Every structure is written in C-alpha cells, then in structure tokens.
Amino acid sequence: MKFTVELKPFADAVSNAVLALPPKATDFKFESILLTLEKKKLSLFTTDGDISFATSLTTESGDKGTVLLNARRLHDILRSLPDSKAEFETKKKDAEGEVNFMIDTGRGKYKISGSSERQERTEKKLDFDLSFSLSSKEFKDIANKTLFAVSLDSMRPAMMGVLLELEAQQLRAVSTDGHRLSRYTQPIETGAKEKLKVIVPSRVFSIVQKSLGDEDTVEISIATKEARIQFKFGETALTASLIAENYPNYEAVIPLENDKKMIVNRASLASTVKRVARFSSRGDVRLQLEADTVRVSAENADEGASAEETVPCNFKENLLIGFNAKFLEDALAHLDTEEALFEFSTPTRAAIVKPIHQGKPLDTHLILVMPVRLNV
Incomplete structure (x- = not known):
C-alpha cells in the first residue's frame, strides 16, 4: 500500500495509540500498531487485551492495504522527523508476510520492517445500556480532580480505578488510596434510569485525558453486562474493561x-x-x-x-x-x-x-x- 499524509497529525495519532499498549509485552500484537488503508482513510489500531484504541485520519491515496508495525519504533521515528508531508509505502520482502515500510520525506528516506499478514481486530459488539456526553473541559476536570488520589497498590484493584456514580442528573467521581480521598460532583444529564456505579481503570482515564482535544466532545457508553466502557471523540474510540470489584464504602470514612x-x-x-x-x-x-x-x-x-x-x-x-x-x-x-x-x-x-x-x-x-x- 502507498499513501501520503502530513507528519504531525500522523505522529500525534500514533502517540495517542501507543498509550494503550503495555509497558512490556511478550506477545507481538500487544506491542504493535495495525495500519489499515481504505478509501483515503488510514485507520490505526492498538490493544493490550483490555484496552483497545482506534483512530483514523485522511490521506492522499486511493490505495488499500494493511501493515503491522512495532508501535514504539514507528512513534520514535515520526517524532524525530521535521513537520512536512511524507510518503509511506510497503514493499514485500522475500520472506512470506514480511514487508519493508518505507518513509520518504523528500529530505530523507527511512525503512523499518513490518508484517502484511492480515490481523483481525478482535472487538466484540457491545450492548450499551447507557450513553451520555461530556465536553472536553468537563471530562478533564473529572480526571484532574480524581487521578491524583488513585491507589497504585495492585493488591487493592478496586482502588486503582475511579468510581463513577451515575444518576439521571448527576455524575460523581471518587478516588482513594486509603490515605486520602477525592470526591467530585458535576450536574450532568446522564439519562440513567437508576443509580449506576462503575469503576474505570485510572490508566483509561489518563489515556482519554491525554488524547482529548480542547474542543472535543466525548461520548461515554457503558455496557454493564460485558463490563466494558467506551469513549468516543472525534475520529477516536477507546474501549476498555471495567474493574469488576466492589468499591470500598468511602462515605463511611x-x-x-x-x-x-x-x-x-x-x-x-x-x-x-x-x-x-x-x-x-x-x-x-x-x-x-x-x-x-x-x-x-x-x-x-x-x-x-x-x-x-x-x-x-x-x-x-x-x-x-x-x-x-x-x-x-x-x-x-x-x-x-x-x-x-x-x-x-x-x-x-x-x-x-x-x-x-x-x-x-x-x-x-x-x-x-x-x-x-x-x-x-
């Protein structure tokens, strides 16, 4: 496949997608980024098994194809290049399924290895029972006022997330590490027919916070049966597992x-x-x-x-x-x-x-x- 795209938006998209990958991975698919080109749209997909991150941007190409690349290597290369348009192309190697991913900026040419073997996105269709929207500012306020107090103790998994208590006209976010606690309440129309409590991993909140543009609106959808949550904003969708634990009775303290x-x-x-x-x-x-x-x-x-x-x-x-x-x-x-x-x-x-x-x-x-x- 072959396409031309501005480097900065491509680099920004890859930077955000890399956030969903684990720091260390033993499986290649959990350290890779899947690029799919079709109808002038370049789609990017990463996952760590619990979190899936998908986004896209427009390119100058009518070509189509897929390539699987080491995500952090691609990220480092794109971040090192000066802002300009660049041409990207995959060329087959002798080995079956292996390709060279070529980058041409006009001033320099670069090459990394990848795979052209088709990698299916293993995302199940979710049955969402609640959806509501927040402005970028509203979401970032929630994140800023709760993430600092989240626990880092893996022996207490519930406290490693942010508790969301949803009522029809109100959203309350709570975090605690046992030594401090933060509770933040916003008047938000969630549409919840009855009080709903879910625990969102702090890492998920952090990824969305870093990826959100100032003018974005984020749509939050919750599938309680599958214990999954989805955040959609712009061309991006992040889907993640909820923490299936009981949150401590914070009100008692x-x-x-x-x-x-x-x-x-x-x-x-x-x-x-x-x-x-x-x-x-x-x-x-x-x-x-x-x-x-x-x-x-x-x-x-x-x-x-x-x-x-x-x-x-x-x-x-x-x-x-x-x-x-x-x-x-x-x-x-x-x-x-x-x-x-x-x-x-x-x-x-x-x-x-x-x-x-x-x-x-x-x-x-x-x-x-x-x-x-x-x-x-």
Missing part, C-alpha cells in the same frame, strides 16, 4: 462533625508547605494553628536542619496536626479557588479540604486527607 474550620489562601499555604517539606526527614509537616495564623514547620534531626513559616488564616482555636506534605500539596493543587476551607476535628482524625468562593464552601469537590502521628 468522610467525617460529618469536623467543627474546627480554617480559611486560608490556597497558593500561599501550598508554596509554604512545598518549601518547608524540604527540611523534613520523613516527608511530613506540622501545622500549628492559632488565632488567625497557621505555623508550618518541619525538621531533620539527623542533619540538624529545620524550617518554619507562618501563613495568615481565619481560625479561632488552637490545634497541632501533622500531614504527609505531598498529600497536602496535592489537595491544595487540585482546588480551583483562591481560598481553601479546612475542616478539622482532632489531631488523629481525617481533615476535609474544600474550595471556598466569596466565603461560601463549594460542595462540588471534597478532599479528605488523613493526618500523620507526630512525635511531640
């Missing part, structure tokens, strides 16, 4: 009686925590809350290092509490407002962090952070 409330400038506290944490031997920081002041401190006794800064806040009591500095930084980084509201109870109970606008807490986003035990 959200405290309802945290009556000590602090309002603080989000950016000021975040930058202070980041600086002070450099002096901590364990990666934690102390927050000494007093009247209208929070004193952030850390120390490394082994090196004789310490740091302390004060940040003005609105708080009327005394409280000493410690946090993992990264968890506290992440919580502050994923709020959208100028000020943050902290709700405390005791030094050993979870703190709640919320965005606050014009003195009013916004219930759309709630972040829970567990404290750490301090050596007083």
Whole structure:
C-alpha cells in the first residue's frame, strides 16, 4: 500500500495509540500498531487485551492495504522527523508476510520492517445500556480532580480505578488510596434510569485525558453486562474493561462533625508547605494553628536542619496536626479557588479540604486527607 499524509497529525495519532499498549509485552500484537488503508482513510489500531484504541485520519491515496508495525519504533521515528508531508509505502520482502515500510520525506528516506499478514481486530459488539456526553473541559476536570488520589497498590484493584456514580442528573467521581480521598460532583444529564456505579481503570482515564482535544466532545457508553466502557471523540474510540470489584464504602470514612474550620489562601499555604517539606526527614509537616495564623514547620534531626513559616488564616482555636506534605500539596493543587476551607476535628482524625468562593464552601469537590502521628 502507498499513501501520503502530513507528519504531525500522523505522529500525534500514533502517540495517542501507543498509550494503550503495555509497558512490556511478550506477545507481538500487544506491542504493535495495525495500519489499515481504505478509501483515503488510514485507520490505526492498538490493544493490550483490555484496552483497545482506534483512530483514523485522511490521506492522499486511493490505495488499500494493511501493515503491522512495532508501535514504539514507528512513534520514535515520526517524532524525530521535521513537520512536512511524507510518503509511506510497503514493499514485500522475500520472506512470506514480511514487508519493508518505507518513509520518504523528500529530505530523507527511512525503512523499518513490518508484517502484511492480515490481523483481525478482535472487538466484540457491545450492548450499551447507557450513553451520555461530556465536553472536553468537563471530562478533564473529572480526571484532574480524581487521578491524583488513585491507589497504585495492585493488591487493592478496586482502588486503582475511579468510581463513577451515575444518576439521571448527576455524575460523581471518587478516588482513594486509603490515605486520602477525592470526591467530585458535576450536574450532568446522564439519562440513567437508576443509580449506576462503575469503576474505570485510572490508566483509561489518563489515556482519554491525554488524547482529548480542547474542543472535543466525548461520548461515554457503558455496557454493564460485558463490563466494558467506551469513549468516543472525534475520529477516536477507546474501549476498555471495567474493574469488576466492589468499591470500598468511602462515605463511611468522610467525617460529618469536623467543627474546627480554617480559611486560608490556597497558593500561599501550598508554596509554604512545598518549601518547608524540604527540611523534613520523613516527608511530613506540622501545622500549628492559632488565632488567625497557621505555623508550618518541619525538621531533620539527623542533619540538624529545620524550617518554619507562618501563613495568615481565619481560625479561632488552637490545634497541632501533622500531614504527609505531598498529600497536602496535592489537595491544595487540585482546588480551583483562591481560598481553601479546612475542616478539622482532632489531631488523629481525617481533615476535609474544600474550595471556598466569596466565603461560601463549594460542595462540588471534597478532599479528605488523613493526618500523620507526630512525635511531640
């Protein structure tokens, strides 16, 4: 087969398709990209067995054919070439099924090996029982506000995903790693006739987030019987397995009686925590809350290092509490407002962090952070 295409959109499409492949694979089909040319449309397909990624772009060719290539090798080559039009062509080798994939940019010629043997896309037809749409911004907001708190522990597979709770007029996304939790709620018309809960692998969310254009609309379809989910946007469709596990009862760990409330400038506290944490031997920081002041401190006794800064806040009591500095930084980084509201109870109970606008807490986003035990 032979076709001509602009390099940048082709390289971008391959870059997105590569995201669906596993870091390491023992099966060639799980490290390959299938290119199919027909009726001036070049289709790209990759899969890792659980996730399938398909996209397409228009070419200047009436030719047709297929070729199977090492995806990351193709990606690296395309990314190294200057932006221009290029001609691509497959030429048979002596060995049956093997081909050379030729690239001609006008300034240079390049060749890699591939296979012309027909590889069928093993995608089953799905019976979707719910479909709804999100703008690119809506989807990216959900991803940004949940992925940071997803667990990396493979022994707890349910927590390695984002829980979606779908109601007719509302979508709620939840993530937790056992030490922190993020819950984000959006008023979305999902069309759900009854409450539906599904767990989407965090990797799937990340792939869609990276592949979405700013002006795209993503259609999300769920097939509960097959435990599959599909994301369609532009010329792209990503289909993936849902996590078939029971999500922890996260509502049981959200405290309802945290009556000590602090309002603080989000950016000021975040930058202070980041600086002070450099002096901590364990990666934690102390927050000494007093009247209208929070004193952030850390120390490394082994090196004789310490740091302390004060940040003005609105708080009327005394409280000493410690946090993992990264968890506290992440919580502050994923709020959208100028000020943050902290709700405390005791030094050993979870703190709640919320965005606050014009003195009013916004219930759309709630972040829970567990404290750490301090050596007083």
